[in-house]
Every structure is written in structure tokens, then in C-alpha cells.
Amino acid sequence: MLNRVISNLDFSISKYQVLCKAISKSGYTSITLADYLKLDSDHKMRPYLIMRHDIDRNPERTLDIARLEYDNGIKATYYFRTSTASKGIMDKVASYGHEIGFHYETIDKMKGDVKSAIDLFKNELAQFRVYHPIVTACAHGNPLTKHDNKHIWKHCRLSEFKLIGEAFLSLDFARFAYFSDSGRTWRKSRSQKMHGKDDVGSIYDYLQPKDTDELVGIINAGTPGNICVLTHPERWCSKPTDYIKRYVLDLIFSAGKTGIHLFRTVSRNNI
Template identity: 40%
Template sequence: MDFSLKMYSEICRALEPYRVVTVKQYLSQDIEPPLVIMRHDVDKDLDCALAVAELEYRMGINSTYYFRYPRTFDLVTMSKISRWGHEIGYHYEVMDKAGGNIQKALDIFRQELDIFRRYFPVSTVCRHGNPLTKWDGKEIWEHCDFKDFDLEGEAYLSLADVSVYLTDTGRNWCGSRNIKDFLGSGSSVSIKKTPELIAFLQNMGADRIYLNCHPERWAPGLWGWVKSLLRDKTLNLGKFLINQCHRPKPPSFPGGDTRRKN
């Protein structure tokens, strides 16, 4: 079955020819391609995050896991994933919490980042894109710099030099259900189902690939798969209706270069 933990293990096997790196590793080290940057946005299900992280650990893969505060901020889960060698990051949604007020959003960002750093050495952050709100969290970076928070970078803004960005948002890989989950750079590829993604990886379709997989979409067991399918179908219907009215464009950042520094 597509979008099952077993299918995700097939993705991991297809990564064998590549150097698989975390977001922090990509931004802080000079790594020769072919490479895959592996990222996971832990939006909802901690059990699925543990299942995916353990599978990767057993297959020798290190990834970045971004956790929301307080929705998925769970020290037991995060500590176990960290011990498996994965990067822990902060999945911020401060513009939504601040109702679009930039200064309030920055204050919340600093407070929540400090909470993460009491337990983990957070070096990268990633905006959480809620399709039901009108604000884009990346806009805070028009008013500050990563250095203000001692960060290596941001999981969207700092990876402008990747060849291809692929995300499972909307339960497909072609981006047709995306409202806020897009990079704004990189080549587009015609991939819808996971077997097509696996073939693309096996054929070395690009030398710098950025993969974003949401753990709750790769649930173990039949019941977990059914719950994930029903949730995605409901969410996709809502996204379809929203998409008819509005699709935000990636913001420009004239205040500074937010791209990866070599």
C-alpha cells in the first residue's frame, strides 16, 4: 500500500546511492552530491514519528525532525529520536499565534526556541504551514536575521540551491494539494505516487534532492493507514476549496541573503 510504513522502507532502500544528510549537516558542511536532505515535520502523531525514526535508525539514516510547540513537544519522544542520531528542530507557527503581529510573533519565537534549547541544541528551524490561516510564518525573516537567534538557517529559506524539492503534503508528490508547503526554487518533476518517487531516486534523477515526509502519513499497521487516509481526504477537500480562492506566493526578502552559505 502506498503511504504505509512498509512503503517508506522502500524509499529508504532507494536512498542507498546517496549521502543522506540532515538540514543542519547540509547547511554547515560541504557535502559532495549526490545527496538527499531528509526532513520530517512532526505535525500530529508522535507514535508515527517514533516508528519512522526507528526505521531510519535501523537503516543507517539520519534525518531532521521538526516538532511543534506545544502540540508535539514531548521530551520522551524527542529524546529517543535524538539518541538515534536524528536532528531535533523547532517547527514554528508564531505568525498564526500572534495574529499576524510581527513583534509579538518574534517574541513568541524567541520564547519557544529557548524552551527547545533547554533540552536540545537546536540549530535549524522550519515554518509550519497551516492551510487554514492567512499568515505565512516565513515573513518574520523580513524583520530579523538567523544570526539574531544563533541559527544555521531555516528549512525553506536556506535551501534555495537544491535541485528538487519533494513533499508528501496532500498524499502525493506532485504538489497539487500544496497551499503553503513549497520551496520557491528547484526544478519540478512529474511524480505523483511513491513507486514513481522510488524509480526517480533509483535512476539518480537529480544530484541534490530535498525530501519532506510527514510521519503521520506513513503510519504502521492497517488501522493506522486507514486513519491517515481518511484524515488526508478530509484535509484535501478543505484545501481544494481554499485553493480556489487564494494561493500565496513565496515572499521576497530584500533585507538580506537567506540562502545557504558555502
């Protein structure tokens, strides 16, 4: 009974299956970030959908999502932090044809010291590359720090690390709509998404899906030229206990982010 209720709710694994089926039947070609960046400009004229996943915690949840995508012919890009980089899970995800990338947070870890952050970036990337040929990276956004991890790219270049792309910096958002499940909403919430840190502006920001069904409607209609979807697999649960735990955690995160947003707005305006 409870399983059936959960399966109809948003951010359940069943709802993710609905999303995957819509993508596989849509006019968009699913592609990893690395494969998209390797295309020449003529080929970039086709409509593409890049499915990106940030593995912030609970890496074991990744496997159901990766398998569902594989079953629906979707190739996605998975960004693991050093804290979620489980070799067994990354191997399995890669075996489905997905891209493994590096979810870096070295400026946060080095408390804003850019030089140390660059050294750490190099060392952590080398550890990832022992097992997987990492060619793209993506900044982790922590609402509790004032740093932006992407700031290291003001001091060095991706090519110095043999990287071909960074998920926020290497896509042209004049051509891509960007939908993220951060804050348990697809909408561009100013308190739940940190613009410039883990969110980007796109010319398609007028599209504000209120739930995954509306996102499916946008994909079916094919309105944006290209689409980038970001999800956090830990959020998409199948078991009722996991679903309820995650729902409560999201409520707590949401209240925290609203508090931080209010605090920063008040501080900025000297209220």
C-alpha cells in the first residue's frame, strides 16, 4: 500500500522512470557532457539532452538511476565527490556507458586559499584517474560556505589538467535550458538555488516546471533547443522509509537555505 503511494509521488524512482521514458521517446538525443563537447559545431545543431548527476551523498542510490537510464538508452554524466567516490559503484555506473566525472570542492576544503586548492585539485583528480579517465569536472556548491569552487579557473586553465570541460562553464546557456532538482523543486527558486554557485541562468528560464510531470511536458513539446537536467540521485527513492527520510531532510535543508538566503539579503542591504 505504502509502496504504491510512494511510487506516485514526485522524486520517487517510479517518477524517474517516467522521466527516462519521456527522454528516450523525445526528439532529444541523450549525450554525456564529454561526448557533447567533443562534437564539431555542425553536429551541435541537433537537439541534445545532457543528463547530469551530482553524487553529493548516499552513492548507493546511484545504481538504480544508472540502471534505469541504461534500460532507456540514456547516457548520463555522474559527478562524484571524494567522499562519495566508491570504486565499486563508479565501475558499475561506467559499465552502463555513463561518464564518470570529478565533483570538486577544493576551494571550500582549503577555506578560500586558491593556491592550495589548485594543488589539492591536482592530487584528487589524479586519484580519480587511477580508475577512470576523467575528462570533465563540475563544481560542488555548498550553501554553508561563502566560497565558489569555480573560482580556481580564474587562476588556471582546464587544459592544464587535461580536462575538456566544466559542467557550469563549458556549456552555452544561450542554447541550453537548465533544470535542476536542487531544493526539491525544478523551479528557479532564489532561496533554494544558489545562483552562480550551483545554478546558472539560461535563455529558457521562463520555463518553470512545477513538478516532474511538467518537465516531461516540456521535453515532449521540444521547446528548448537543448536541455541540461541536473538531478541528485539520493533524492529519488524507491523504499518508503528512504523516501520519507529524504523528504524530511529536504525540508530541513530547505528551511536552512531560506535562512541563509534571508541572512545574506539582510546583510547585503544593511537591514
